Ligand SMILES: Nc1nc2c(c(=O)[nH]1)N[C@H]1C(S)=C(S)[C@@H](COP(=O)(O)OP(=O)(O)OC[C@H]3O[C@@H](n4cnc5c(=O)[nH]c(N)nc54)[C@H](O)[C@@H]3O)O[C@H]1N2
Ligand SMILES: Nc1nc2c(c(=O)[nH]1)N[C@H]1C(S)=C(S)[C@@H](COP(=O)(O)OP(=O)(O)OC[C@H]3O[C@@H](n4cnc5c(=O)[nH]c(N)nc54)[C@H](O)[C@@H]3O)O[C@H]1N2
Ligand code: SF4
């Protein structure tokens with residue numbers, strides 16, 4: 118849908134322009150140079166951040182090629198090869214700041230100048246803060262700003278609000294928080310062909326979700342790495358694996374308990390390491406004692422022989438890694454999620470695979486990567502903000518993501534030099550579970566939320582309970598709501614201001630975790646501005662002036678200052694491989710309170726979490742909710758990534774859409790048959806929350822009792838005006854998923870998998 122402009126307001130210059138914001142013939146175009154230059158950019162359509170060479174001729178992009186000298190070695194997936202230029206030039210891109218002139222959702226907008234937009238927004242937010250306190254502003258920051266999210270968090274810290282939702286909350290925050298609590302760092306498997314001897318993947322979809330690493334997996338396999346895949350579906354990865362464990366969705370914790378049981382019973386763990394470095398081993402031992410392969414087979418559907426064999430392979434093939442970042446068991450309910458991540462952390466620790474070459478590395482943000490991140494986040498401002506009177510909205514229910522809980526964790530992780538060494542703190546910050554934010558808007562309880570900033574998060578497409586989100590965004594209680602994005606999205610239609618962001622060809626980007634730098638290739642088109650510009654302009658108007666240097670490059674200067682280089686100098690070295698240090702604990706201990714690995718983390722205990730209890734079934738399965746299962750007999754999983762799309766984005770790119778035109782529900786042929794469904798038919802998927810439809814793909818790769826739907830769908834070609842909202846009600850997973858706190862995980866993420874549904878022909 119093209120955005121319709123009613124009239125321009127306040128700016129005479131603007132009002133004489135054409136009413137269609139998408140054409141801008143009168144505008145001075147960027148300076149033309151004669152030479153062809155190659156700029157080295159970073160693709161930002163997933164966290165792989167592949168290097169792209171941008172050929173710029175006479176000021177225009179002539180072509181894109183993979184950057185062979187970057188860490189991605191020239192790789193680009195189809196999203197980039199097919200979609201990048203069309204995305205940059207798309208006629209429906211947001212190009213100018215828009216102000217709502219009709220009622221919310223009516224779709225009437227006026228184009229206004231940036232300065233006016235920032236003045237008005239800042240004034241309204243300032244008044245909200247004055248009247249209701251800084252906690253009355255909630256900030257949502259998503260994958261769109263994934264490389265800049267730390268700046269959103271930083272902005273909130275300076276403003277004084279703990280109420281934010283980051284994309285990590287529905288993604289890797291539960292894993293990261295658990296790892297930080299157990300061993301004082303978040304860890305990632307670094308698969309090194311020829312070095313790593315075994316990988317256990319708790320999700321088999323890597324060909325689609327991590328296409329940039331697919332070649333490494335193949336090469337590693339060729340060099341003898343044993344691959345074990347745990348997935349209810351038979352995927353491309355399952356196909357090449359040495360072992361595929363077809364698990365009942367949501368029971369990964371029981372399986373991990375089973376692995377621990379075998380490894381401990383057979384004394385396959387690293388006794389010396391456990392003795393020297395691990396606290397709480399006896400507690401783990403007694404918790405998993407009853408989870409024999411027989412018991413675990415019954416819970417998980419995985420045959421006992423396979424459980425034993427997989428556990429033995431993992432424990433005896435060293436070094437081994439456990440997944441890359443397998444988020445498939447996030448959001449299966451409070452206890453189940455904590456149990457799985459505690460058990461995975463324990464497996465890494467007791468087998469001695471932590472922080473060894475070719476194993477699971479504890480990630481550093483400080484000296485190892487030459488960055489000074491901690492100081493620049495201004496955590497002290499949030500913790501001691503003079504205006505902040507309250508913790509985040511869901512603090513009591515999910516204490517680890519409260520200000521109190523987060524402060525405890527950070528304190529535990531502080532090194533002798535006073536820095537939090539390993540914490541990628543912007544990812545795991547105080548956050549509010551979404552349900553509480555909508556409630557606080559609608560009922561003003563436990564205290565009101567009156568202002569909302571949505572920065573690069575497509576909230577109605579990627580969160581749950583979309584109906585409630587709409588209600589909240591339309592509520593008269595909400596005094597100001599602002600969105601920044603590249604395209605008009607369903608929630609953006611309900612905003613008061615919509616601001617146009619630059620894309621990765623138009624601004625610089627630093628990947629803090631891997632020392633990757635993306636250059637700005639061309640000046641921003643039209644009036645698109647970087648997310649940095651937005652935060653800075655707003656910050657300056659709200660008293661944060663001294664914290665926001667003039668440009669993002671100046672900000673990066675501050676971050677990389679310990680390297681002794683300026684950002685420009687650092688950039689000229691383009692892509693300095695991060696300094697990897699192994700076994701860091703040998704010199705500095707683990708960054709926990711005790712300096713050891715706390716298999717039973719003291720921070721979580723202090724916050725009241727029950728640890729290493731007997732296996733808890735997720736809240737909505739045929740076992741835990743048998744009555745519901747009588748009506749909804751199938752197990753629902755959502756959000757399997759497809760290589761064509763990045764979450765909710767890119768549906769407007771024709772070349773990509775042609776490859777994947779419709780949302781797909783995968784069903785076993787026997788199940789389809791029983792329900793009178795044939796291939797390629799539209800099918801309703803119904804849960805207690807409602808129904809949506811997707812197109813059936815019958816496949817024997819899925820278990821007959823499991824149904825898998827895609828997430829993030831809307832139809833950008835359809836009308837955007839409320840209640841249409843780009844067809845969000847038709848196929849979007851979040852429409853039929855709950856956000857009930859009782860069903861959320863231990864840090865507040867809503868349930869996305871291991872739910873119940875029924876299906877029938879549409
Ligand atoms: N193309 C593309 N790539 C992406 C993204 C994208 O949107 N598009 N998003 C990126 C992001 S932000 C993330 S977090 C990663 C996620 O990457 P992955 O962790 O690989 O996640 P998914 O693709 O969601 O994994 C889905 C797999 O989990 C299986 N599964 C479902 N339920 C269960 C269960 O209960 N237990 C187990 N063991 N398996 C289960 C499904 O059958 C499916 O094969 O992908 C990243 N890569
Ligand atoms: N049902 C279900 N839901 C899921 C999942 C699932 O498996 N199942 N997966 C979850 C996971 S792992 C994740 S990480 C989340 C992701 O959820 P989101 O964070 O909402 O991710 P996207 O859908 O990519 O939305 C990003 C938005 O930012 C915009 N954008 C892109 N680049 C920029 C930019 O530079 N600046 C600005 N301002 N905007 C930009 C895009 O146009 C898009 O509207 O989804 C979660 N939601
Ligand atoms: S979208 Fe594709 S090209 Fe871009 S960073 Fe991700 S894997 Fe690389």
Ligand SMILES: [Mo]
Pocket residue numbers: 284287288289444
């Ligand atoms: Mo994610």
